[in-house]
Amino acid sequence: MKPILLCLALLPGTAHAVAASADAAAFYDKAVQQAFEHYQLPGIAVGVIEDGRIVHVATRGELVAGEGKAVDAGTLFKIASNTKAMTAAVLARLVQAGRLRWDDPVTKYLPSFRMYDPWVTRNMQVRDLLIHNSGLGLGAGDLMLWPEPNHFTRQDIIAGLAHLKPAGSFRADYAYDNLLYVVAGEVAAVAGGKPYAELVRQEIFAPLGMDRCQVGAWSPAAVGDVAQPHYRRDGRNVVGGRDGDVVADFPSMAAGGVRCSLDDMLRWMQALLDPARVPGWLDATQRRALWTAHMPMPIGQRLRDWDGTHFLAYGYGWRLSDMDGQWKVAHTGTLSGMYSSLALLPDRRSGAVILINGEGEDARTALMQALLKRQTAPAAGHDVLHYAGLLEREKAQRRSDGHGRPAMAPAIAVAARNFGADAGVWADPWFGQVTLCAVGKGIALTALKSPAMRGRVMSSAGRPWVQWQGLGEDAEAWLEFSGDGAQRTLRLRAIDPDIDFSYDYQDLEFHRVGDCP
Template identity: 55%
Template sequence: MAPANAQIPPETTKPSARITSAVDDVVARYDLPGIAVGVVVDGKIQQWEVRGETSTGSGERVRRDTLFKVASNTKAMTAALLARQVDAGLLSWDDPVVKHLPGFRMHEDWVTREMQVRDLLIHNSGLGPGAGDLMLWPEPNHFTRADVIAGLKHLKPRWSFRSRYAYDNTLYIVAGEVAAAVGGAPYDVLLRREVFEPLGMDGCRIGEWRVADAGSVASAHVTREGKWAARLDGEVVTDMPMAAAGGVRCNLDSMLRWTQAWLGKDGNGSGTDWLSTQQRTAVWTPHMPMPLLPRMRDWNGSHFYAYGYGWRLSDVDGTSKVAHTGTLSGMYSAVTLLPELGTGFVILINAEAGEARTVLEQVLSKHFTAPGEKRTVAYYADELARERSARPSPPAEDPPGAIAADARASASRSAVAPGELASWLGEYRDPWFGDVSICASESGVRFQSVKSPRLSGPVLDADGRLLVDFDTLESDADAWLDFAQPSAAGGPYPASPQLTMAKVDPDADFSYDYEDLHFQRIGDCADR
């Protein structure tokens, strides 16, 4: 690895025309607004490729120093921070979480007692995928890290602790607070001190920062009416509670430094004193088995898939692969390391472009693991298209309600008059998400969240079923509203109406975890 104060060297090996062509092809196939890609071979930068604009129509070109959200690639950085603290003797991976955060509680007391620091990083909590994510996204919101940690005791597990893999973000927030507790400083301060500064990653941002002071900043993009629409940052990016799970932004240069730090001078992670060999091994050890997808077997001949500390581990064409992706609010990223080949690469895209990321990551991986195959962007894009077309229709024995609900997702929608919901209007409370109001408005009835203002919008009727059409979110975030009147008294507000929610689009991101919400009416609508 280059010394921390060194500049990223110019390309010292011949760039690959196939890689250049693959980037061009994926931009053209998916009409991406902007992308930055870099490749490390044997500890050196082989090449970098940038295309497009930071914000569509702005004329500002993406550069190597353009900041992108790396999203869940932050998780490996949080794990590295903890590994540095283990090296320093400040904690052990098998420390109980309550040793460092005495107020930490899960829904079940035995899980609270048994949960160790390592468990915070490997998605084995027993919670459903994305449980509690509505305290983190959409951003900005008014939740704090203390709110997230306090809310965990209200999230009911779906499975037994340590019994299976299910991706979560909220426990990474806890991990960041463990680091803060033992390090004697806030998470963002520690991440800069223990990760960014030693590795020379001065093109990364965490915590609160001003956009005007950051230079080139990529905007997230989503599709609206078939076109890319930018989501611009405000003047200040605030220190959001989700920082330790997905809050880092970095430019390509710094992400290539991150790649070099893990591959090392000789490509296998040695040659640096930044992290001990023992902790490097711990981070890249398979700690939690993950389902091996058919596509991984078919495309890559993979035999195993597992989660380490902030990294996903697998094998591709007979060689090891260490990787992670990031997905957040119109930004997609990927970091892929092939340690036995001394190779790694970074993909940063400022758009909702999961398929583009999958295709390009596959082509670049194969360039090194199976160079003779020469499969292109078009090949893998067509494979994904075939997968979509081959998905079976719901079997005849499926519950009629499931099919009907799916049909209603595209049904005609109309505003609901307050009189139609008179028995349900009021203020509601969920023990972890907090308060919402469902009250009369000038245009009908409005759902309004107190702590997550972007989760607000009109209540509509879709062929007899109620939904909320959130003002500032894409249509796949809409939620069904299901009211019920309990038959017997219960809870702090006897016989009060209850509200549950569910995704209108069953394939929407699991971070819209409406199914974990259980509201109870706590009072009448306030005068407005």
């Protein structure tokens, strides 16, 4: 499909979009086409801003692969963790209005809030909820959020924090988490006197004219033009987790639940890049707070090699770094078969946004790099395929270094008659109960509050593991039993060392609490 180039009226009183130079337009269009074709994406929407003006908008593909409805600039995508910046902005608006302070204790708003360490509970401030400095391990407790749908509530998540043992010291190191953004959304609701979803509409969407964005519970049929998530299966893009009649106000909304169109995201970016577009929406003090380096982050070799990065830190819902000597503010989002990426170069009043409704991790990386380098290092002239090649070489090197799923002995289904006393109901203090019980002639593991986590117990060389139904082999886990009698425990351990960190099996410790029903 040919790109859609639009002249959009953005916010009341603002200028219309303008066309990029012929050379720039050709470069941007080629980059989007390369990403779309090379990574065989089902759909993509991309926008570029230069000096505060939208200079390029391009879309490709379909809302649902094979159904013929084309993606356009009004199509809704999951922005996933790019929601975090909006949650932070809601809190900043409340600080600006005098409804809370960044250094307020969390317990001022949520008296039942508890961390594992009572000292951390007392000293956790609102600001700490946003900057991944809690001492929790990477992705701790994420199994209460994903896979979706599940039966955990926001109250369950907040209560579960008290049982998650820290992996490090409070405020000592960076480790990305999602649960504390759920807490941040509830703090906002208490301070603002309205549910989180209402606050986002009131404080973000309405004043910035982000009319297509959706948060909370809503109807896809009523809204229309909603991209669906896809996964690669046998060389094809296959829909997975298609929306039902109603999208629920699920618990992780404040961490990654907003959906927006490309038009909306460009409005969001322009408001952030140029305070004059929406006078008074966010004052200089709060803008500075959002983009202050609050928590240092480790700098990976790729950033050093590609961008000459010297500093990397987390602000309030944003990653802050330098790229070719220029200030960069950015974030990515990954959720249920959709990928997003948003990057700003504030000193240039420029940036780009990418929305993808398929498996697009490498696609967003290579494409964003090409789009930004056009502005930070134009002499390099590298296109998407150049960066795609670098990523492929990285992966090949990791494989040669022994990363990836290890070789396993042939698998056989564990027979129920051979499973013995380990059959039964097991419980973890934050995740709840799972059953290891007979189904037919075999044994199935089922998580009571997370029904998507259901699978057959298999054995390889006498070692039991769970083969999930619908989650894919990347999520599979060994079952490790230890101890005797009342001290008998069950732990899960990822088979693939490169498993997504949201499968935080390492934080689980089950004890047997009863027989199979």
